[in-house]
Amino acid sequence: MLxxxxxAAVSAAGLGIAAITAYRKRFLAATRIAAFSLIPIGLxxxxxxxxxxxxVFKPTxxxxxxxxxxxxxxxxxSRAAERRRGGIGSRNERKAAAATRPDAVAPAASAPSLGAGRTAAQPAAKGKAAPDKAGAPKDGFSDIEAILKKHGI
Structure with missing residues (x-):
């Protein structure tokens, strides 16, 4: 009730101020003041x-x-204590989990290609590369050219 x-008193005062503002030929400001002053009575x-x-006034x-x-x-x-102690999801737990799992699903898949005639046990000859049939030194692009020719490109 109070x-x-x-x-209601706040709304009446606001409408009074809006009327005075409108009397002074400031209609836009008077409209805004009237709009704001109608909010309390609307609530x-x-x-x-x-x-x-x-x-607000209930203690419960x-x-x-x-x-x-x-x-x-x-x-x-509890979250701060868990982080300090190294509990669930801690850095130590993640490191232990990473140490127990294998490095890769297919470790050979990430190994570099060694070419058709070489294996890991036979390293490439140091120095100049062996010339191919055309007399040019053999480089890494000859394998690519062979694949492209095979596919007709």
Whole structure:
């Protein structure tokens, strides 16, 4: 009841200020002031003010907010302690898991290609590359040229 009276008084005062502003030929400002001054009485008429005052002035509601805050603080403290101790999902646990699993699914798949005639046991000859049939030194592109010719490109 008291909040409804206060809101009605605020709205009446705002409409009075809007009328004075309109009298001074500042119609745009007067319209804005009138719009803002109608908000409190509109909130009273819709029942929002009674709902808000019911929340604000009930001790059980504040106790509920206090319990929610306490729950949040306890949760954050447990997370901080878990990180400091090295609990679930810690850096130490991730390192241990990485050490136990294999490096790759197919380790040979990531090995570099050694060409058709060489194996890992036979390293390439150092120095000049052996010339091919055309007399040019054999380089890495000859394999690519052979593949392209095979596919007709």
């Amino acid at each position: 909040t409804s009276t206060v809101c 009273v008429m819709t029942g929002v003010i009674d709902w808000v005052t019911g929340i 509601v504040w106790a509920g907010f206090g319990l929610l805050a306490l729950s949040f603080v306890l949760f954050m403290l």
